[in-house]
Amino acid sequence: MLKILLADNQAIFRAGIAKVLAVEDDLRVVAQAQTQEQMMMALDKFRAAVMIFSASFVPDLAVLVQGANRCKTGLIVVAENGENANKYLNAGVRGVVYRNVSGDMLVECVRKVSRGDRFTQETKPAAAAPDSEDFVGARVRDRLTPKELRIVALIVQGYKNKEIAVQLGTTEQVIKNYLRNVYDKIGVSDRLELALFTIHHHILAEAAAATTEGRMLQ
Numbered sequence: 001m002l003k004i005l006l007a008d009n010q011a012i013f014r015a016g017i018a019k020v021l022a023v024e025d026d027l028r029v030v031a032q033a034q035t036q037e038q039m040m041m042a043l044d045k046f047r048a049a050v051m052i053f054s055a056s057f058v059p060d061l062a063v064l065v066q067g068a069n070r071c072k073t074g075l076i077v078v079a080e081n082g083e084n085a086n087k088y089l090n091a092g093v094r095g096v097v098y099r100n101v102s103g104d105m106l107v108e109c110v111r112k113v114s115r116g117d118r119f120t121q122e123t124k125p126a127a128a129a130p131d132s133e134d135f136v137g138a139r140v141r142d143r144l145t146p147k148e149l150r151i152v153a154l155i156v157q158g159y160k161n162k163e164i165a166v167q168l169g170t171t172e173q174v175i176k177n178y179l180r181n182v183y184d185k186i187g188v189s190d191r192l193e194l195a196l197f198t199i200h201h202h203i204l205a206e207a208a209a210a211t212t213e214g215r216m217l218q
Contacts, residue, residue, distance in 0.1 A: 007042070008034070009054070009057055039064075049114040053077060078097055080098075089120070094117070094118050140186050153208035
């Protein structure tokens with residue numbers, strides 16, 4: 001059984017990765033860290049074969065690599081669109097994937113890294129089709145109302161319907177109604193798919209975040 005750690009401050013994204021790995025009988029997510037302190041503690045405690053972490057989550061990569069080497073844990077980074085894989089590989093990270101990585105490719109990466117091999121996702125999202133990705137994100141952004149964008153942003157942050165209702169000064173049922181409209185407009189079936197779609201399309205993610213920030217400043 002290969003033990004795996006997940007480290008990312010976005011709960012929905014961690015859940016998405018865990019869901020992909022859970023279908024493999026020989027892979028087991030033993031801990032999920034949402035803070036730097038939790039991440040380093042999990043490394044020492046579980047001595048996992050692999051840790052998957054978000055590029056934006058780790059401010060000091062050298063410290064993480066040093067800790068992972070001490071615990072004999074292979075590191076896989078989920079890089080941002082357009083990032084150069086070499087900067088991570090040269091720093092000691094064994095696997096580099098991007099946020100649009102397929103489930104099969106992620107599993108392949110985990111298996112290779114656990115054996116001590118290196119793995120790099122061959123096609124970078126930004127190089128593959130930036131115009132089409134930007135177009136999709138922009139198109140969805142334009143379909144959503146400001147309130148719907150605020151709801152999307154809160155879902156990506158891991159808020160539940162009841163908590164979103166409190167944030168927006170309405171009822172939980174109203175939030176459910178809004179969510180149904182959002183799902184229909186975007187073409188997803190649940191909040192997990194919605195969050196992953198939003199994270200993948202930066203234009204939509206930035207619009208949602210900006211709308212929420214504007215609301216907080218009012």
